[in-house]
Amino acid sequence: MNQRIRKETRYVVVLCFFFVFQFSIAQLTDIARLEYSFIPQSKSEDQYTRLRALLNYPIEVKNDAYFIIGAEYNRIFLNLEENYPFDTSVLDRIHIIDLNIGYTFKWNEKWRLGVKFNPRIASTLTKSLSADDYFLNGGVFLINDRTKDESLKRSYRLIIGLTYNATVGLPFPLPFVSYYRRINEKWSFNAGIPKSNLKYTFNKRNNLQAFVGLDGYLAHLQNAVVINGQNIDHISLSVAIGGFGYEYCFTKHLVAYMYTGYTLRLNNVLRNKSKDEILKLSDLNTFYLRTGLKFKI
Numbered sequence: 001m002n003q004r005i006r007k008e009t010r011y012v013v014v015l016c017f018f019f020v021f022q023f024s025i026a027q028l029t030d031i032a033r034l035e036y037s038f039i040p041q042s043k044s045e046d047q048y049t050r051l052r053a054l055l056n057y058p059i060e061v062k063n064d065a066y067f068i069i070g071a072e073y074n075r076i077f078l079n080l081e082e083n084y085p086f087d088t089s090v091l092d093r094i095h096i097i098d099l100n101i102g103y104t105f106k107w108n109e110k111w112r113l114g115v116k117f118n119p120r121i122a123s124t125l126t127k128s129l130s131a132d133d134y135f136l137n138g139g140v141f142l143i144n145d146r147t148k149d150e151s152l153k154r155s156y157r158l159i160i161g162l163t164y165n166a167t168v169g170l171p172f173p174l175p176f177v178s179y180y181r182r183i184n185e186k187w188s189f190n191a192g193i194p195k196s197n198l199k200y201t202f203n204k205r206n207n208l209q210a211f212v213g214l215d216g217y218l219a220h221l222q223n224a225v226v227i228n229g230q231n232i233d234h235i236s237l238s239v240a241i242g243g244f245g246y247e248y249c250f251t252k253h254l255v256a257y258m259y260t261g262y263t264l265r266l267n268n269v270l271r272n273k274s275k276d277e278i279l280k281l282s283d284l285n286t287f288y289l290r291t292g293l294k295f296k297i
Helices: 002-029
Strands: 030-040 046-062 066-079 093-104 112-123 132-143 158-163 175-181 187-192 195-199 205-225 230-248 254-271 277-282 288-295
Touching: 066 205, 093 205, 205 254, 230 277, 230 288
Parallel strands: 112 205
Antiparallel strands: 030 046, 030 288, 046 066, 066 093, 093 112, 112 132, 132 158, 158 175, 175 187, 187 195, 195 205, 205 230, 230 254, 254 277, 254 288
């Protein structure tokens, strides 16, 4: 029984961080981004808030090859107002800091090769940094981009690859697949994980989409707490979301957006050093909001 629970727990962590890595890959097309996310807890005074800032700088090397360097900062506020069997102040602030290093070049007429390397700090940062606060992510991708094809029937983008994420706890790479197709001048869709959507474009400035997706994080607790005789070293949140999104394009590159919906699955838990679930903070589905401003390529 315990072995089955551990397998299910590990599966949730894999999904959560499969999302985090893929989301950062998508953001390589963003030069800058400012974002706010909010999840209130159903039947509770607890709240989850996240602020995100991202900056990337692409450098053209030669022959349609690019070197990309950037950074991303996430500050997570956990307002835990319920009665818990530990000092909740150790979870008030969580920091996730990523260094984005990427390189992409034209492999042949159809395919582009991309490599991405992501050193990460994910921690409460209440003490000096230790080895447990550092994580290492990376991946290799093949991209077939036909979105600029004049024929709508042949307009698509396919991305396949392998990703590695140290926070998952699995000693092997995970597969990655994302497929985008423009159906006609108004409709398009993207199928994959962490996000799939169906988008309707009203005009050059306005579009609306229905989406399902994943969100989440995992971080190290520098001030470990003890629950039922076990040390709690990590906290994680994994969320499956469904809803609608709206984008307003001030220009071709400057976009304001808002995604709102309802969580289809929510799992906010405290974990030990082996990433096993020790205490569930919340699993009740609730409202979800994410909004921001981005400058993209």
